Amino acid sequence: MGELIPIHPDVEAFLKREQKLLIGGQWAAAASGATFETLNPATGQPLTVCAAGDAEDIDRAVQAAQRAFPAWAALMPNQRERLLHRFADLMEAHKTELAQLEVLDNGKPWNAAYNVEVHVAINQMRYYAGFPTKLTGETYAISSPDFHVYSVRQPLGVCGAITPWNYSLVMAAQKIGPALAAGNTLILKPAEQTPLTAIRLAELALEAGIPEGVFNVVTGFGETAGAALTQHHGVAKIAFTGSTEVGKRIVGASAGNLKHVSLELGGKSPLIIFDDADIHAASQAALWAIFANSGQNCVAGSRLYVQRSIYDTVQSALAAAACALKVGYGLDTSTQLGPLISQTQLDRVLGYIEAGKRDGAALIAGGSRIGGDLAGGYFMQPTIFADAADDSLIAAEEIFGPVLTMFAFDNEEEVVQRANASRFGLAAGVYTNNLSRAHRLARTLNAGVVWINTYDWFDPAVPFGGMGESGYGRELGRQVMEMYTELKSVWVKL
Numbered sequence: 417m418g419e420l421i422p423i424h425p426d427v428e429a430f431l432k433r434e435q436k437l438l439i440g441g442q443w444a445a446a447a448s449g450a451t452f453e454t455l456n457p458a459t460g461q462p463l464t465v466c467a468a469g470d471a472e473d474i475d476r477a478v479q480a481a482q483r484a485f486p487a488w489a490a491l492m493p494n495q496r497e498r499l500l501h502r503f504a505d506l507m508e509a510h511k512t513e514l515a516q517l518e519v520l521d522n523g524k525p526w527n528a529a530y531n532v533e534v535h536v537a538i539n540q541m542r543y544y545a546g547f548p549t550k551l552t553g554e555t556y557a558i559s560s561p562d563f564h565v566y567s568v569r570q571p572l573g574v575c576g577a578i579t580p581w582n583y584s585l586v587m588a589a590q591k592i593g594p595a596l597a598a599g600n601t602l603i604l605k606p607a608e609q610t611p612l613t614a615i616r617l618a619e620l621a622l623e624a625g626i627p628e629g630v631f632n633v634v635t636g637f638g639e640t641a642g643a644a645l646t647q648h649h650g651v652a653k654i655a656f657t658g659s660t661e662v663g664k665r666i667v668g669a670s671a672g673n674l675k676h677v678s679l680e681l682g683g684k685s686p687l688i689i690f691d692d693a694d695i696h697a698a699s700q701a702a703l704w705a706i707f708a709n710s711g712q713n714c715v716a717g718s719r720l721y722v723q724r725s726i727y728d729t730v731q732s733a734l735a736a737a738a739c740a741l742k743v744g745y746g747l748d749t750s751t752q753l754g755p756l757i758s759q760t761q762l763d764r765v766l767g768y769i770e771a772g773k774r775d776g777a778a779l780i781a782g783g784s785r786i787g788g789d790l791a792g793g794y795f796m797q798p799t800i801f802a803d804a805a806d807d808s809l810i811a812a813e814e815i816f817g818p819v820l821t822m823f824a825f826d827n828e829e830e831v832v833q834r835a836n837a838s839r840f841g842l843a844a845g846v847y848t849n850n851l852s853r854a855h856r857l858a859r860t861l862n863a864g865v866v867w868i869n870t871y872d873w874f875d876p877a878v879p880f881g882g883m884g885e886s887g888y889g890r891e892l893g894r895q896v897m898e899m900y901t902e903l904k905s906v907w908v909k910l
């Protein structure tokens with residue numbers, strides 16, 4: 417047992433309140449009066465009660481965001497920047513609380529929440545805070561002397577953001593930053609499992625002086641609040657991160673008014689280790705590629721391909737390392753892996769493990785729920801399968817839990833073909849010391865991001881997104897500003 421982080425008094429006070437929706441700068445219960453409990457997945461116990469917004473609340477939020485839009489869009493860019501920087505400053509000042517809310521609501525380890533994720537979210541907010549003064553159009557060299565033609569970038573209007581529970585703070589910041597920097601107003605519907613950091617962010621945004629109605633939060637369920645947001649004709653764009661299945665539904669729902677849609681969906685990402693690589697570094701990377709955030713990671717390196725001559729060595733190293741990982745309560749500083757998010761998720765993951773065994777794969781580590789002191793939460797052993805058929809369920813489907821499937825391969829051509837034989841295309845990793853091979857694979861792997869001799873790195877400056885059924889559009893980087901603006905061409909007859 418490591419040191420136990422004491423709960424911050426402001427977090428205790430926050431959890432004692434009944435949580436509300438933020439609509440047009442006012443905190444309000446859901447119009448229907450409905451509420452839901454958010455649980456601590458490490459204990460299965462309720463943390464606090466939240467408002468369950470539905471279509472009526474979404475409609476009120478859209479109206480508030482529409483009213484706020486003209487003034488926010490017309491605000492001088494340097495003033496929008498000041499407000500967004502103040503928002504980032506407040507996130508920084510309250511980073512302990514934000515990290516604790518994330519640990520309690522999601523279960524994740526303190527080190528990941530406090531030392532990594534809060535900083536990632538703040539850095540994203542600062543990166544986008546700088547954008548209002550850097551948005552530009554172009555002038556065009558048209559083939560006629562009689563015109564001056566230029567373009568301007570303009571905000572879309574009211575945007576909707578729908579986020580998942582695995583990195584709720586980071587996912588929220590990643591959407592709030594560019595949406596507001598571009599001059600849009602926003603309604604955020606966080607995942608029902610982890611609504612708390614979104615609510616705290618909304619308080620900080622108000623405190624920062626972001627005008628009422630510019631940033632609204634409607635907590636609630638996907639089938640009601642989420643669906644209403646995607647169908648609403650007053651919404652110009654939906655930025656969605658979540659499952660491929662729901663992503664497809666959102667594309668359908670958005671057709672009514674032809675909303676812009678950007679989709680960051682699931683994956684089944686390959687990590688490939690060649691026998692010329694640094695085997696120790698590669699094995700460590702493979703361990704964290706799958707087990708970080710207990711495998712509940714869209715870019716999880718869930719398919720591991722190891723060249724046959726080093727396969728046994730890597731397999732034993734990984735099995736030993738997986739069994740040695742410390743699974744436990746997030747606020748215990750020695751914890752490396754927290755629980756899964758819910759009983760439903762645990763049951764899903766255990767279902768895949770049964771399918772893997774039934775299909776004849778060899779279980780070489782883990783495979784079970786963890787009982788004992790941890791029996792109240794949704795804890796699972798880090799799990800590794802070997803010898804699965806390429807087309808078996810555990811080899812092809814996104815499990816979204818701490819389950820690795822490893823395969824042996826013989827040569828480069830074969831492994832590229834197997835790695836690319838997936839409906840997803842989010843991320844891929846390659847470990848090799850052969851420079852030409854590294855660049856060759858970077859070119860041929862079907863993935864929105866390829867990591868060479870590393871895995872799972874992000875920076876606000878670097879675009880991120882998927883191919884195939886992992887979604888379309890990109891987040892992060894300067895390109896995302898294009899996803900939150902319209903490009904207008906202007907012709908002037910001289």
Ligand code: NAP
Nearest residue numbers: 579580606607608637638642643658659662680681682714
């Ligand atoms: P999910 O079920 O798709 O939920 C994501 C969000 O969509 C939640 O806020 C959810 O609300 C909402 N939602 C559900 N049904 C909806 C509907 N019909 N209309 C509108 N919104 C709806 O995904 P999840 O299980 O929370 O997250 C896991 C998935 O997200 C995995 O597949 C993972 O790969 C993916 N993911 C992708 C990325 C990426 O960047 N590519 C990052 C993280 C996660 P409720 O909370 O009420 O269900």
Ligand code: MG
Nearest residue numbers: 454455521609
């Ligand atoms: Mg929760």
